[in-house]
Amino acid sequence: MNTLSPEPSAAPAPLLRTTLARRSSPAVPMAETAPAVESRDFKFWYGATAEPTLKGITLRVPRKAVTAIIGPSGCGKSTFLRAINRMHDLLPGARYGGELLLNGQSIFGPGMDLVALRQRVGMVFQRPNPFPKSIFDNVAYGAELNRLVAPRDLPDLVERCLRQAALWDEVKDRLDQPGTGLSGGQQQRLCIARALGNQPEVLLMDEPCSALDPIATQRVEELIHELKRDYTIVIVTHNMQQAARVSDYTGFFDRGELIEVGETEQVFTNPASPRTEAYLTGRFG
Amino acid sequence: MNRRVFRRVKSNAMVGLMVVAVVLAVLPLLFILLNLVAKGAGSLSVAFFTREPVPAGETGGGVLHAIVGTLLIVGGASLIGLPVGIAAGVYCAEYTGSRLAKATRFLADVMNGTPSIVVGVFAWTLIVARQKHFSALAGSCALAMLMIPMVLRTTEELIRLVPNSLREAALALGYPRWRTSLGVVVRTALPGIVTGSLLAVARVAGETAPLLFTALGSQYLSYRLNEPMAALPLTVYTYAIGPYEEWHQYAWATALVLILVVLVLSLAARLATRRRFTANG
Numbered sequence: 069m070n071t072l073s074p075e076p077s078a079a080p081a082p083l084l085r086t087t088l089a090r091r092s093s094p095a096v097p098m099a100e101t102a103p104a105v106e107s108r109d110f111k112f113w114y115g116a117t118a119e120p121t122l123k124g125i126t127l128r129v130p131r132k133a134v135t136a137i138i139g140p141s142g143c144g145k146s147t148f149l150r151a152i153n154r155m156h157d158l159l160p161g162a163r164y165g166g167e168l169l170l171n172g173q174s175i176f177g178p179g180m181d182l183v184a185l186r187q188r189v190g191m192v193f194q195r196p197n198p199f200p201k202s203i204f205d206n207v208a209y210g211a212e213l214n215r216l217v218a219p220r221d222l223p224d225l226v227e228r229c230l231r232q233a234a235l236w237d238e239v240k241d242r243l244d245q246p247g248t249g250l251s252g253g254q255q256q257r258l259c260i261a262r263a264l265g266n267q268p269e270v271l272l273m274d275e276p277c278s279a280l281d282p283i284a285t286q287r288v289e290e291l292i293h294e295l296k297r298d299y300t301i302v303i304v305t306h307n308m309q310q311a312a313r314v315s316d317y318t319g320f321f322d323r324g325e326l327i328e329v330g331e332t333e334q335v336f337t338n339p340a341s342p343r344t345e346a347y348l349t350g351r352f353g
Numbered sequence: 354m355n356r357r358v359f360r361r362v363k364s365n366a367m368v369g370l371m372v373v374a375v376v377l378a379v380l381p382l383l384f385i386l387l388n389l390v391a392k393g394a395g396s397l398s399v400a401f402f403t404r405e406p407v408p409a410g411e412t413g414g415g416v417l418h419a420i421v422g423t424l425l426i427v428g429g430a431s432l433i434g435l436p437v438g439i440a441a442g443v444y445c446a447e448y449t450g451s452r453l454a455k456a457t458r459f460l461a462d463v464m465n466g467t468p469s470i471v472v473g474v475f476a477w478t479l480i481v482a483r484q485k486h487f488s489a490l491a492g493s494c495a496l497a498m499l500m501i502p503m504v505l506r507t508t509e510e511l512i513r514l515v516p517n518s519l520r521e522a523a524l525a526l527g528y529p530r531w532r533t534s535l536g537v538v539v540r541t542a543l544p545g546i547v548t549g550s551l552l553a554v555a556r557v558a559g560e561t562a563p564l565l566f567t568a569l570g571s572q573y574l575s576y577r578l579n580e581p582m583a584a585l586p587l588t589v590y591t592y593a594i595g596p597y598e599e600w601h602q603y604a605w606a607t608a609l610v611l612i613l614v615v616l617v618l619s620l621a622a623r624l625a626t627r628r629r630f631t632a633n634g
Contacts, residue, residue: 155521186527190526199519213532266526
């Protein structure tokens, strides 16, 4: 920052001023809308150990906004994210406690079909993992399975999803080519398009940029910005600048607990907890 | 000696050793092939592929009956053995920890080491002795029994190589577990599974011992699966131990035909799958 600047700097000084400047403030305050996802004292055990990996998370994820989950390695942020579409179900010995609600409905309740849940909650993983199929099939896969559209409407859906994922112009002439032949950044956008193909309500992103170069990262971040108009997004990231750039709300996890959550600007500039501040300023993690 | 020179010498020595190993591995194969061509090619003619055998003493005739027999018996064995072997392999890979999977894996390993003649005797007891006659179908069953453990183990190993992230991606899209396994995991491993299956087919196509007890062999062209049938390895055996010099010539030629049939089968299947997989990823 230029110290010779004639303007006096505002107090308190934001920790990440330059990155925050690009982000518009959320339209609605956190508490006022019905949450898309809500966890109430949610606990999770990976095995028979007495100590839970998540020790009672209570968090409301607002609709049509980006909620970032940050925290040091092993704090349980990915575990929490993956619990939202029950990706832990196949792990032997894994155990849930407390409650996780999707639009007010328990995701563990008897009325919740696992296939339907995963259709409503899409997921993008850390590493791009397109299927070894054509670009078209990759996107059409989920919609075809869940019979969301008639077969003759599939091409339209694929185009719409690829456009939403900002990939259409790059691949429109080679939809029959294998998705694995794209570059890493394109593959990740293809995976996002694939998740959109299911027309989900919530999009979970587990460190979606950690395997991408800065330019591809920027494209994906711009994409997240676009997508929040239509989708509720929860993103786990190791990169605090990224959380500051893309999210409206931020939750800080540490050792299986949610230390604090709030509007991103407030969490980054004026954290309530000293632990959050210590993490944000790089004193640990 | 200077370090850099020493390193280069070491590197070259190692490369040299590997080349020697490759030559040692390929040399016997080349000798067998050359020997077969040298001794068998002389008797090959169009008639050899298109005609049935003639009675001893007459010249001419071919091994059409054995070619058809091998195709039918091995085809039948593949119809039984490949689906069972692949499905069991998928089960073992997807339910690694289950007791049934562990038992199956152990049994498959034991079966892989079982001499093929034992399998032949087993098929004889189970099918031939009860039906009271030899049959091509019994031969197919014996060969299928040999194929299953081979196909099972290769399928399992190949499916284990499919990255877990692909499985997660399909599950996250709402795929039920069985569709994830078949539509994504098996699909990804398919080129390898096809190759493994081909190797199994090629191996059993050359088996003689199990067929001695089951398909028995025959001098006539037959399409009836419930009767004794000729097969290329059996014909090689019959001709080779026969008393006529001409039969010995035919044995060499028949062995060459057997290798050609296996070669054509593998090339055809590989070409067919390669085209499908490059188009679709």
